[in-house]
Amino acid sequence: MQWIPWEPHHFQGLPRWAIPKPGAVIVTSKSHESPVSLPGGCTEPVEPAVPAAESATIHWTEAGIEQQARWHSQSRQAAPVRIVVGDDRLSADRAYRLVQQGTGILWRGDFQNARQLLSALARRVGRQRQPPRSSAAATFRQHRESRTRQAQLLGLLLVPLASDYSVPLRRAPDVAVACTEAYGVAAGPSVIALRELTGVIGAHEWRHKGVQIPALGARIYPHYGVFSPIRGEYLALVSEAPLPQAVCASGAVAFDVGTGTGVLAAILGHRGVQRVIATDQDRRAVDCARENLSNLNLAGRVEVVETDLFPAGRAALVVCNPPWIPAMPASTLDHAVYDPESNMLRRFLAGLKDHLEPEGEGWLVLSDLAEHLELRSRGELLAMIDESGLVVVDRSGTAPTHRRAGDTGDLLHAARSAEITSLWRLKVR
Numbered sequence: 001m002q003w004i005p006w007e008p009h010h011f012q013g014l015p016r017w018a019i020p021k022p023g024a025v026i027v028t029s030k031s032h033e034s035p036v037s038l039p040g041g042c043t044e045p046v047e048p049a050v051p052a053a054e055s056a057t058i059h060w061t062e063a064g065i066e067q068q069a070r071w072h073s074q075s076r077q078a079a080p081v082r083i084v085v086g087d088d089r090l091s092a093d094r095a096y097r098l099v100q101q102g103t104g105i106l107w108r109g110d111f112q113n114a115r116q117l118l119s120a121l122a123r124r125v126g127r128q129r130q131p132p133r134s135s136a137a138a139t140f141r142q143h144r145e146s147r148t149r150q151a152q153l154l155g156l157l158l159v160p161l162a163s164d165y166s167v168p169l170r171r172a173p174d175v176a177v178a179c180t181e182a183y184g185v186a187a188g189p190s191v192i193a194l195r196e197l198t199g200v201i202g203a204h205e206w207r208h209k210g211v212q213i214p215a216l217g218a219r220i221y222p223h224y225g226v227f228s229p230i231r232g233e234y235l236a237l238v239s240e241a242p243l244p245q246a247v248c249a250s251g252a253v254a255f256d257v258g259t260g261t262g263v264l265a266a267i268l269g270h271r272g273v274q275r276v277i278a279t280d281q282d283r284r285a286v287d288c289a290r291e292n293l294s295n296l297n298l299a300g301r302v303e304v305v306e307t308d309l310f311p312a313g314r315a316a317l318v319v320c321n322p323p324w325i326p327a328m329p330a331s332t333l334d335h336a337v338y339d340p341e342s343n344m345l346r347r348f349l350a351g352l353k354d355h356l357e358p359e360g361e362g363w364l365v366l367s368d369l370a371e372h373l374e375l376r377s378r379g380e381l382l383a384m385i386d387e388s389g390l391v392v393v394d395r396s397g398t399a400p401t402h403r404r405a406g407d408t409g410d411l412l413h414a415a416r417s418a419e420i421t422s423l424w425r426l427k428v429r
C-alpha cells in the first residue's frame with residue numbers, strides 16, 4: 001500500500017469532497033473486512049459484516065508509512081474501508097460529507113475538538129427528520145432505520161487507543177479505567193469510534209455515581225452494557241405488589257430471571273424474601289449484579305447464576321422484566337431491550353409453570369410500547385399466557401415519566417406517550 005500524495009490527478013473517479021485539502025489526508029485502507037454499510041440502502045437494523053470486533057484490522061498509509069491497527073467495536077460496527085486522517089482544520093461540513101460517503105475519519109487533532117466535531121455531526125445527522133409514516137409499525141421501522149444510519153455515520157469519527165488505553169491526542173482525558181471496566185485488559189493498540197468511547201466514559205461515570213433506587217433507599221451501580229434502572233417507575237410495581245404467601249414461608253425461594261444490575265433481586269431481598277436466585281445470560285450483568293448485591297449486604301441472600309432463563313428447581317415467586325421490544329437488536333448492547341419475535345418472553349412464559357411451586361406466582365414486568373408500535377398485540381400476549389397454562393391473577397400499571405415520553409418532536413411520541421408498564425401477576429391454571 002502506498003501513501004497517496006496530494007495530487008488532484010490521483011483522485012480521478014473520486015468525488016470532489018474526497019480530494020484532500022489541508023486537514024484531511026486521503027489514505028487507503030486494505031481492510032479485508034466487508035465494506036461498511038453505506039448510507040441509503042438499510043431497511044432493517046443489520047448485523048454488521050464483521051463477525052467480532054476483535055477480528056478486524058484496519059490498514060492505512062499515513063505520512064508515507066504503512067500503518068495498521070486493530071479495529072475495536074463493542075457494538076460490532078463494521079470497520080470502515082476507506083479512512084481519512086483529519087485534524088483541527090477539518091470543518092464540520094466537510095467531515096459530514098465524508099461520513100455520508102462511508103469514509104472513516106481517523107482523528108489526529110485535539111481530543112476536545114473531536115468531541116465538538118462529533119456533536120456538530122450529530123446535529124447535522126439529526127436534522128434529517130422525515131414526516132411520520134402511515135402506521136405506527138412503519139414509523140417504528142423508519143425510526144430504527146434512521147437510528148441505525150445515525151449510528152453508522154457518527155461511528156465513523158475514529159480515535160486511536162494505545163495498548164495501555166491512553167489516547168495519544170492533545171487534551172485527551174484519561175480513559176484507562178473506563179476502558180478497562182468496559183473491555184477488560186487491552187489486547188494491543190486499536191482504533192475505536194469516538195462515539196463508542198464517549199459511551200464508555202459515560203458508563204464509567206454512571207458506574208461510579210450510581211442510580212438512586214427509592215425502593216431500596218440505596219444506589220445501584222450499573223456496569224457498561226448492563227441495563228440500567230434509570231427509568232425506574234417499574235421498580236415501584238415490584239416493591240408494592242403483594243408478596244404471595246408461599247414466598248414468606250421458611251425455606252422459600254424466589255427467582256429473578258434476567259437480573260441485569262440485580263435491582264429486582266435486591267428489592268425482593270429488601271422486602272424480606274429469604275433466598276433469591278438471580279440469573280442472567282450476560283456475563284457483564286452477572287458480575288454487575290454480584291457487585292451490587294454485595295454492596296447492599298444481600299450477597300448472603302441472593303445468589304447470581306449465569307444461565308439462560310431459569311435456574312434449576314422451583315420457586316414460590318419468579319420475577320422477570322424481559323426485553324420488551326420484539327425487534328432485532330441493532331448492536332450487542334441492545335439485547336436487554338430488543339427481543340426478536342418475543343423469543344425470551346415466549347420462552348419465559350412457556351417455562352414458568354415448570355418452575356413455580358403450586359401456590360407460587362410469576363411476576364412479569366412488561367411495557368406495552370410494542371402494542372402501541374403494532375409490533376405485538378395485547379391478544380398475542382394473552383394467548384401466550386394462556387397457551388403456557390397460566391392465568392392472570394392481577395395487573396398493576398404505571399406510566400413512564402421520563403423526558404422522552406413528553407417529547408412531541410420524537411417520531412415515536414404517540415406510542416411513548418401512551419405507554420404503560422405493567423406487572424402481570426400470573427399463576428398456574
Ligand SMILES: C[S@@+](CC[C@H](N)C(=O)[O-])C[C@H]1O[C@@H](n2cnc3c(N)ncnc32)[C@H](O)[C@@H]1O
Nearest residue numbers: 227258259260280281282308309321322323336
Ligand atoms: C430489560 S433488562 C432487565 C434487567 C433487570 N431485571 C431490571 O429490571 O432492571 C433484561 C435482562 O434480561 C437479560 N436476558 C435476556 N435474555 C436472557 C436469557 N435468555 N436468559 C437470562 N437473561 C436474559 C438481559 O441480559 C438483561 O439483563
